[in-house]
Amino acid sequence: MNIHKEKQVANGLDRELLSKLLAFAKPYWKKIVVAFVLAGLFVAATLVQPYLIKVAIDDYLTVESSLQESFQGFVIVGVLFLISVIGAAVLTYYQDRLLQFTGQSVIFDIREKLFRHLSKMHMQFFDRNPVGRLVTRVTHDTEALNQLYSQVIVNLVKEVLILVGIFIILINMSVTLTLISFTVIPFLIILVYFYKSLVRRAHRYTRLVLSRLNSNLAENLSGMRIIQFFTRERRQIRQFDHLNNEHYRAGMRGTVVNSIFNPAIGFLGNIALALIIWYGGIAVIDSALTFGVVYAFTHYIRQFFQPIMALADRYNQIQTAMASAERIFELMEEEPVIKDHPKARNFPRAVQGDIQFKSVSFAYVEGETVLKNISFHIRPGETVAFVGATGAGKSSIINLINRFYDIQAGAIEIDGMDIKKVKIADLRTKVGIIQQDPFIFTGDVIYNIRLHNDHLSDEDVKELTRSIGLEEFVLSLPNGYNTRLGEQGVILSSGQRQLISFLRALAFDPDILILDEATSNIDTETEELVQKALYRISEGRTTIIVAHRLSTIKHADNIIVMDRGEIRETGDHYDLLKQRGIYHRLYQIQNKESIMEKRMSGIGKGMKV
């Protein structure tokens, strides 16, 4: 946010922002209008009360009126007073209900729009925006807007109406007494002016410290395992304490400003009261004013100062809401970089799985090329493996096939069609990916495999699991297919998570299957199981495997060896060994490692015996 914008938001005057906020409230405008009418009636019902007491005192408590007249008058005034009190309560209730409904509905719409928008965003956006920040936008920031719609605006209108209403009533009752009691107004204006700038600064500082505290907390909680692993708890606690302390002090700064402002306003109000009693008292003695007028004045002046004291809260709420609105709209207006080409279409025929990379170059960050001039051709039904050192660019290639990222040069074609001309949704249903560390959602096993794929019945999921020999694994879980996984459920081991993701990818019956280090966390026994399943699944289906363990890709039709973003060797296992290049070296290293492992386990067993 630039400084100018920041200033506008701080002043709550950003017209563009206001018009966007109004646009969200537009579908509910009828309810809002009714709520404002009710608020106006509430103000009238409240303001009439002191006036009724004035009438009772001046017209029926005077010596001139007879006992019967007085009695009748008191009854009428009493009934009217009661009606106004009950009316005010009923009006507040309905107005509150209407606005709560409107606020909640608007926030529901904003939240939904925000989530839809986030679902369309490209991977680079998620690389840049930590999850904690996005969660804050969808929950905390929208809640701040809820307050704006359901409380702040209507209360502000009510308070302005009360101030204007009281001023009109007072002027009508006595111009002189009004002017005398309003001599405190210039002091009030000065006070409000200073308060505004102090509270703005305090508020901005609190927001800054809070976001620092939040990101520190989010990072520490997600990295708790590492913190405990390296016994860094004390240092992390100290760091958190420091930020917490800063937040406390920032909060106190705001509280101190408010605690000076509110009594100061109260003090000015009391001065105004004293002036009324002083001047009004003399005027009553001189019969220039009635006692009822002076009495009503004291009431109205007290009512007059209440909204001004509430100004502190109102101002804070508007500041928070405007800052939140700014952040929400900023997010909503960020265009997804990866979207359908205007002429994008679905694949015209069933996908055969022919993949071609034609001189592809790619960088995540401008200027830092990760893949350089990559070309290869995978024919339908082939199993192709990518190997290479860490950071060679294997996963990046995979990320490009289903357009998680777009390339900067060259072309990627599936069945002869440039993937940029294919509808993203169609492309992604044709390409199934099994990742190294798959995500498990809160829900049972069936839900996690099916993932809203309504074409699959429970029985279909079971049949699929059985067909690739993984049913035994599912049934070994505490509740079989109904075992709850994810946050509140069983925490699966990494290997078990991979098996679930394996089933998930297959449930979508993709034409192209990609395994990105998908067997790295699986033990040798389970790997055999997976290898068998894989063999069955990859038959007649283009399969791409990224693996560090060369034993898993030995049988691939073609192996592509990558090094620092470039293809260095290609061929099958035996060709590559003959070439005596990078692959041969990797193979030898891994062979030595596995011989060592076998020896070590032999020693281990020997020792046990």
Ligand SMILES: Nc1ncnc2c1ncn2[C@@H]1O[C@H](COP(=O)(O)OP(=O)(O)OP(=O)(O)O)[C@@H](O)[C@H]1O
């Ligand atoms: N989201 C990202 N943003 C920026 N740079 C990235 C991103 N993902 C990977 N990189 C960089 O791209 C390069 C290639 O990474 P990639 O993940 O493709 O390698 P890899 O061969 O799959 O490695 P590994 O075997 O460790 O998974 C690395 O230098 C890495 O730092």
